[in-house]
Amino acid sequence: MSGPNKQYDPVEVATLDPEAVERAVEEALEAIRGAGSLEELKAVRLAHHGEKSALALANREIGALPPSAKAEAGKRVGQARGRVAQAIAWRLAELERLRDERILVEETQDLTVRVPRHRLGARHPISLVTERVEDIFVAMGWEIAEGPEIESEWLNFDALNIGADHPARGEADTFFVAPAGSGLVLRTHTSPVQVRTMLDRTPPIYVLCPGKVFRTDDLDATHTPVFHQFEGLVVDEGITMAHLKGTLDAFVQRLFGDGIVTRLRPNYFPFTEPSAEIDCQCWVCGGEDPGCRTCGGTGWIELGGSGMVNQRVLRASGIDPERYTGFAFGLGIERSLMLRHGVADMHDIVEGDVRFSRQFGMEI
Amino acid sequence: MYAPVSWLRELADVPAGASGSDVAAALVRVGLEEEGLSGGDLSGPILVGRVLSVEAEPQKNGKTIRWCTVDVGQHGQMLTEGKPQEIVCGAHNFDVGDLVVCVLPGGVLPGGFEISARRTYGHVSQGMICSARELGLGDDHEGIVVLTELLGAEAAEDLKPGDDAIALLGLADEVVEVNVTPDRGYCFSMRGIAREYALSTGVAFRDPADVHVAAANEQGYPVHLTDEAPIDGRDGCDRYVARVVRGVDVAAPTPRWMQKRLTQLGMRAISLPVDVTNYVMMLVGQPLHAFDLATLSGSVGTRRARSGEELTTLDGVTRSLEPQDLLIVDGADTPLAVAGVMGGASSEVSDTTTDILVEAAHFDPVTVARSSRRHRLTTEASKRFERGVDPGVTAAAAQLAVDLLVQYGGGAPDEGVTDVDRRVASSPFTFDTTLPTRYVGLEYSRDEVLATLGAIGCAVQDTGADVVTVRSPSWRPDLVDGPDLVEEVARVRGYDEIPSVLPLPKAGGGLTHAQRVRRLVAATLAQQGLVEVLSYPFVGQDLFDRLGYEPADPRRRTETLLNPLSEEAPLMRTSVLDSLVEVLRRNVARGARDVGLYELGAVTVGRGAAQAAPVPGTDSKPDAETLAGIRGAVPAQPLHAALVASGDAEPGGPWGPARAVEASDAVSWALAVCAALGVDPVVASASTAPWHPGRCALISMRDGTVLGHAGELHPKVTAALELPPRTVAAELDVEALVSVTGAAVQAVPLSTYPMAHTDVALVVDETVPAASVESALRDGAGPDLESLVLFDVYHGEQVGAGRKSVAYRLTFRAGDRTLKTEEVSVLRDRAVASAASRVGAVQR
Numbered sequence A: 001m002s003g004p005n006k007q008y009d010p011v012e013v014a015t016l017d018p019e020a021v022e023r024a025v026e027e028a029l030e031a032i033r034g035a036g037s038l039e040e041l042k043a044v045r046l047a048h049h050g051e052k053s054a055l056a057l058a059n060r061e062i063g064a065l066p067p068s069a070k071a072e073a074g075k076r077v078g079q080a081r082g083r084v085a086q087a088i089a090w091r092l093a094e095l096e097r098l099r100d101e102r103i104l105v106e107e108t109q110d111l112t113v114r115v116p117r118h119r120l121g122a123r124h125p126i127s128l129v130t131e132r133v134e135d136i137f138v139a140m141g142w143e144i145a146e147g148p149e150i151e152s153e154w155l156n157f158d159a160l161n162i163g164a165d166h167p168a169r170g171e172a173d174t175f176f177v178a179p180a181g182s183g184l185v186l187r188t189h190t191s192p193v194q195v196r197t198m199l200d201r202t203p204p205i206y207v208l209c210p211g212k213v214f215r216t217d218d219l220d221a222t223h224t225p226v227f228h229q230f231e232g233l234v235v236d237e238g239i240t241m242a243h244l245k246g247t248l249d250a251f252v253q254r255l256f257g258d259g260i261v262t263r264l265r266p267n268y269f270p271f272t273e274p275s276a277e278i279d280c281q282c283w284v285c286g287g288e289d290p291g292c293r294t295c296g297g298t299g300w301i302e303l304g305g306s307g308m309v310n311q312r313v314l315r316a317s318g319i320d321p322e323r324y325t326g327f328a329f330g331l332g333i334e335r336s337l338m339l340r341h342g343v344a345d346m347h348d349i350v351e352g353d354v355r356f357s358r359q360f361g362m363e364i
Numbered sequence B: 001m002y003a004p005v006s007w008l009r010e011l012a013d014v015p016a017g018a019s020g021s022d023v024a025a026a027l028v029r030v031g032l033e034e035e036g037l038s039g040g041d042l043s044g045p046i047l048v049g050r051v052l053s054v055e056a057e058p059q060k061n062g063k064t065i066r067w068c069t070v071d072v073g074q075h076g077q078m079l080t081e082g083k084p085q086e087i088v089c090g091a092h093n094f095d096v097g098d099l100v101v102c103v104l105p106g107g108v109l110p111g112g113f114e115i116s117a118r119r120t121y122g123h124v125s126q127g128m129i130c131s132a133r134e135l136g137l138g139d140d141h142e143g144i145v146v147l148t149e150l151l152g153a154e155a156a157e158d159l160k161p162g163d164d165a166i167a168l169l170g171l172a173d174e175v176v177e178v179n180v181t182p183d184r185g186y187c188f189s190m191r192g193i194a195r196e197y198a199l200s201t202g203v204a205f206r207d208p209a210d211v212h213v214a215a216a217n218e219q220g221y222p223v224h225l226t227d228e229a230p231i232d233g234r235d236g237c238d239r240y241v242a243r244v245v246r247g248v249d250v251a252a253p254t255p256r257w258m259q260k261r262l263t264q265l266g267m268r269a270i271s272l273p274v275d276v277t278n279y280v281m282m283l284v285g286q287p288l289h290a291f292d293l294a295t296l297s298g299s300v301g302t303r304r305a306r307s308g309e310e311l312t313t314l315d316g317v318t319r320s321l322e323p324q325d326l327l328i329v330d331g332a333d334t335p336l337a338v339a340g341v342m343g344g345a346s347s348e349v350s351d352t353t354t355d356i357l358v359e360a361a362h363f364d365p366v367t368v369a370r371s372s373r374r375h376r377l378t379t380e381a382s383k384r385f386e387r388g389v390d391p392g393v394t395a396a397a398a399q400l401a402v403d404l405l406v407q408y409g410g411g412a413p414d415e416g417v418t419d420v421d422r423r424v425a426s427s428p429f430t431f432d433t434t435l436p437t438r439y440v441g442l443e444y445s446r447d448e449v450l451a452t453l454g455a456i457g458c459a460v461q462d463t464g465a466d467v468v469t470v471r472s473p474s475w476r477p478d479l480v481d482g483p484d485l486v487e488e489v490a491r492v493r494g495y496d497e498i499p500s501v502l503p504l505p506k507a508g509g510g511l512t513h514a515q516r517v518r519r520l521v522a523a524t525l526a527q528q529g530l531v532e533v534l535s536y537p538f539v540g541q542d543l544f545d546r547l548g549y550e551p552a553d554p555r556r557r558t559e560t561l562l563n564p565l566s567e568e569a570p571l572m573r574t575s576v577l578d579s580l581v582e583v584l585r586r587n588v589a590r591g592a593r594d595v596g597l598y599e600l601g602a603v604t605v606g607r608g609a610a611q612a613a614p615v616p617g618t619d620s621k622p623d624a625e626t627l628a629g630i631r632g633a634v635p636a637q638p639l640h641a642a643l644v645a646s647g648d649a650e651p652g653g654p655w656g657p658a659r660a661v662e663a664s665d666a667v668s669w670a671l672a673v674c675a676a677l678g679v680d681p682v683v684a685s686a687s688t689a690p691w692h693p694g695r696c697a698l699i700s701m702r703d704g705t706v707l708g709h710a711g712e713l714h715p716k717v718t719a720a721l722e723l724p725p726r727t728v729a730a731e732l733d734v735e736a737l738v739s740v741t742g743a744a745v746q747a748v749p750l751s752t753y754p755m756a757h758t759d760v761a762l763v764v765d766e767t768v769p770a771a772s773v774e775s776a777l778r779d780g781a782g783p784d785l786e787s788l789v790l791f792d793v794y795h796g797e798q799v800g801a802g803r804k805s806v807a808y809r810l811t812f813r814a815g816d817r818t819l820k821t822e823e824v825s826v827l828r829d830r831a832v833a834s835a836a837s838r839v840g841a842v843q844r
Helices: A012-016 A018-034 A038-049 A054-064 A067-106 A125-139 A191-200 A241-256 A311-316 A333-341 A346-350 A354-358 B005-011 B020-029 B076-080 B147-151 B153-157 B165-169 B190-201 B256-264 B272-284 B365-374 B380-387 B394-409 B435-440 B446-455 B482-493 B513-527 B577-589 B624-633 B663-676 B715-720 B734-739 B770-781 B821-839
Strands: A150-152 A184-186 A205-214 A226-236 A262-269 A272-281 A300-309 A325-332 B002-004 B033-038 B046-058 B064-071 B085-089 B099-103 B118-120 B123-125 B175-179 B223-225 B237-246 B288-292 B300-304 B310-312 B318-320 B326-330 B335-338 B356-363 B418-421 B429-432 B459-461 B467-471 B595-602 B639-646 B648-650 B682-685 B691-700 B706-713 B728-733 B756-765 B785-794 B803-812
Touching: A012 A054, A012 A067, A018 A038, A018 A054, A018 A067, A038 A054, A038 A067, A054 A067, A125 A205, A125 A226, A125 A241, A125 A333, A125 B513, A150 B624, A191 A205, A191 A226, A191 A311, A191 A325, A226 A241, A226 A300, A226 A333, A241 A262, A241 A272, A241 A300, A241 A325, A241 A333, A241 B435, A262 A300, A262 B482, A272 A325, A272 B482, A300 A311, A300 A333, A325 A333, A333 A346, B002 B005, B002 B256, B005 B020, B005 B190, B020 B033, B020 B175, B020 B190, B046 B165, B076 B085, B085 B123, B099 B147, B099 B165, B147 B153, B147 B256, B165 B256, B190 B272, B223 B237, B223 B418, B237 B300, B237 B394, B256 B272, B272 B288, B272 B380, B272 B394, B288 B394, B310 B335, B326 B365, B356 B365, B356 B394, B365 B380, B429 B482, B435 B482, B446 B459, B446 B482, B513 B595, B513 B639, B513 B663, B513 B734, B577 B595, B577 B639, B577 B728, B639 B663, B639 B734, B663 B691, B663 B706, B663 B728, B682 B770, B706 B715, B706 B734, B728 B734, B756 B770, B756 B821, B770 B785, B770 B803, B770 B821, B803 B821
Parallel strands: B223 B300
Antiparallel strands: A150 A184, A205 A226, A226 A325, A262 A272, A272 A300, A300 A325, B002 B175, B033 B175, B046 B064, B046 B099, B064 B085, B118 B123, B237 B356, B237 B418, B288 B356, B300 B326, B310 B318, B326 B335, B429 B467, B459 B467, B595 B639, B639 B728, B682 B691, B691 B706, B706 B728, B756 B803, B785 B803
């Protein structure tokens, strides 16, 4: 290497010798290739591309050359410095890439740890089914009506053609509110909401009445004294049983699947006449599997009761039965949940174990 | 109601090839729901056996089995090995010499259970001794069938080992079980079932009551009907037929065919007179009673009971009678029976009876229903009378019974026939024959409608017009108006024919504001990490004490149930927390550690001394005052949302340790609900049970509307309710949230000028709540204050005892310009001055 060339000294011009330049370049490239880290590369850059590098010194010598030789020497040294700079840039990019990769590897976290930072809660499936059913009817243009759970006997029984001697009015089925003769009960169905709606409004009436109801059953695998149901009521001119069937068909198709239909069977309820039991085609086996656990192999699943609103109920509610007809139906939400989601035991629905609600998340 | 297909064939032309399930399907079509189908799925050898020996062998598992040998005639081991059948049996209700029913290897019991010889308890059991349930004869599985008990000693006398029990007991007959709805009382008889079958399939029906009936005359047994207190103006008894048969051999065996039928219908054979009355009841639906004539003094009749009277009924129970009970009494006014419910012991037919009085009467359904309920006594008779017995069949039923007693008991009927008939003819009503089409949405021709009315037994006065006059048949008291007949027309054609037509209401309004609020509250709490549950709203008397409520706390005022599920929980909850805490306790007891729960539900606001709810008639809409009385008597039941949590609020993990739930979480969850609804409430510290007096926040609106409380539960409450320590809870009034929301939020224009931060540290008394400091700062800072954040609270010597330092970051931004540093200083100073004057704050 040459030292500072303050004065022209022809001896040192030997650094501009092509071989010497080529050698310096080779040495530089070798050092660059050998730089294993960004720090090493920094040192290499200083040594081979810095102000005191052989090529930098050679560059300075050019000025000492006779003009005739300057151009060629300048070109030679310039190209050499360019080759070195290029090699450094490539090596730098390479080393930076390796460094980045290494950092990312070092920063690795195990994200398979299944503990959420923020745990989401859950809705109770009874609420979810209720809202789902409400949405189905709201989409048909119906409204949702509600009423109190402690209800008057007249609205819960008498207005619904359930006379004083009807067995359902006994203490074996109904919770009575003290004192005796208060005329209050815990509603045994959401039908009093239908009566309230008819008392308050004039037809056309298209309402769904979901809610909590009470009967003095003991809790077991299929019964609970506090349960939920939804009842539908339509009162309008020209309403027929065909409209009842059409509504039920549309409903089960939206809740249980396309193509599912209902079947009506004659039955008896005090508040409807004619009355019908509602069966729904089995959405699991479609009636194809004699061993089906959902329908017991019959192909049909009993869903609830329905019928044309009894004229006595219309009269008690102030609606002219000569002008209007109506239909009503009632289905259990617990039963729908058990059937649709394979819930085997009522205890799970009523006991409030968080593990139960969490299975369903926020939408059903 | 059970209906043996073989019996049905006698009453209707059931096609030869029709199976039990065909019959069931035909009945379902017209509204008799199938409850079960039995018989026909078993095969022999199922034989009569006589028990020869019994050895009791206690087992290690505590059971004692019986190693028996049984004579089964020339079958089984007698045939192959020359010895009696060896059978292991678990039942103990039989002895050596008893006649039993054995199924031998190769036999198949109902349900497809194939029997083979099998090794059990150290023996090879060559078959089984059967219980009634195993044979498909009902639900009795208490012990095995002892034929002398099932059929009566007399009838069992001529049985011999090896007899085919399938034929003996009618086991091969298919028996359909149907559910009879309360309006179809007539279907509690083979007569009714056959009529329905014929109606469904169109085949011919043969009425078993269509027999020659001896005409009533004046020489019959005296009957005196009185009723001092008719219910709703109806006589308790409007028809009473009394027939006497003398010289009956009450020990004569009941014929095998009758026994078989009674067995198939789930009844036991008892004695000829009892079996005959039961058989006739099953045939035509008329309950009968057989009295020992010798025990009666001269006549029979009816009257209402007197207070204090007693009667010992056939089941041996002495019952206190009440004035609404209708009684059968004899000439000496001695009570003989509770009419239509159960007979008395004193006049029962016994071994020594020779002369029998057969009673066939028609009682008022309501009278019988009330007596049955009052005495908690449901009998085959009461079940039928309550639902309506055909008053047209009374005399025929008595005749059928008399004929059977004569035929099988050898008696002679009296010439005298009493038939006191006070029936009020059912009123005819008009019926528009176009009503079925209007109601069902399916075209029914006038001819079809009239044909159906005829088929169900209605008498129709037809003048050729649309509207006809109809009189219902005596066995259909349920048919009283047009829609009743519409159901008949619809079910005879078949409900399956009804088309499916979706009604199209006018566009609806969707969910109401209150309904949307409720959904959002529920969803927000779930998104906060809480799990929705449902609890029964019943609580105990002592809960309010355990919650630490003051004696005058309004939340003690509730409603009480007269007949609660449990005497320990007779009250309705007044907060959702009341019942939600128990769900938390249950989850923790099941091993859950970090539990956050919420529930939305109604709570009760007790009425205090309120008027009873009126119970008006139902012929028309009650007047406004009555309706207001009904509505007013119903207590308010506002919707609340409650939450409760214990354990960790944030789980631990690779990122760091868990954070235990604390009072501020409950407040934060409650405020999240408010934020979701766009409500900006005021939070103040409160001291309200059941919360910790120093860790309770009152959440309300600026106008004072209370939205709820949140915080940590009082340590005494968590101890009293057995909850984890430091359990936090909140209760929100959803009705209040509904009332303060719903108006459209008005947007404030956003400023894009730069913001300026400034921090202040203030020293205040320990007792000053942050909310007060905050509101003082806000009010002083004015409208350019964009946000205010508490970032440090410091206690220590530097601030002095009983004092705390609170540090806030105030962020200012003006809507119309960039605030200068001096302006910000002025605003900050105003804020501090406001805090100084309102809460005594000193700037540090």
